[in-house]
Amino acid sequence: MVRHIVFMKFHDFSLAQKAKEKLLSMKDHIEVLQDIEVGIDFSRSPRSYDLALVTTFATKEDLETYRIHPYHQNKIVAWLKEIGTETKVVDYEI
Template sequence: MIVHIVLFKLKEATAENVEKAKERLLSMEGKVEMLRQLEVGVDLIRSERSADVALYTKFDSLEDLQSYQVHPYHANEVAAYMKSVCSSVVAADYEI
């Protein structure tokens, strides 16, 4: 199983913008068939070094993760939106 974690720092981290980002990420549920688990969390501490939103996903294989990256809903609806509202994005992928 492959875990894919992404941390997003928004350009403007208002409560409304954070909620919109969270909703957009959660909208992949049921639309991106290779997702085995999807969690989205909002930072509680809000320190200078904190990310605003965290995405935690699981996939059956590396091939499924790669298919997810180019899946039309993920690429066009979610990733494109997140790129437009984020000042930085970091990711980690690992096998469990």
């Protein structure tokens, strides 16, 4: 199994809720996505990112399928780039 975690920081924190809704919509469109969790940071410390996305896949190949999936690229990644989201990613096997 593979875990894919993305931390996001928005120029406008009010975008976090909209991002959460968009990210959760992937569950209905990307078959290889086994589990998804999205959390909005409540501490708002200077070290914090605004949102965490945690996804789970069966294999590294499924993670790659997700990465290039049209819904992910066109509906999620494109929007995050459009609004200027800063991201950090960690991928690991579990």
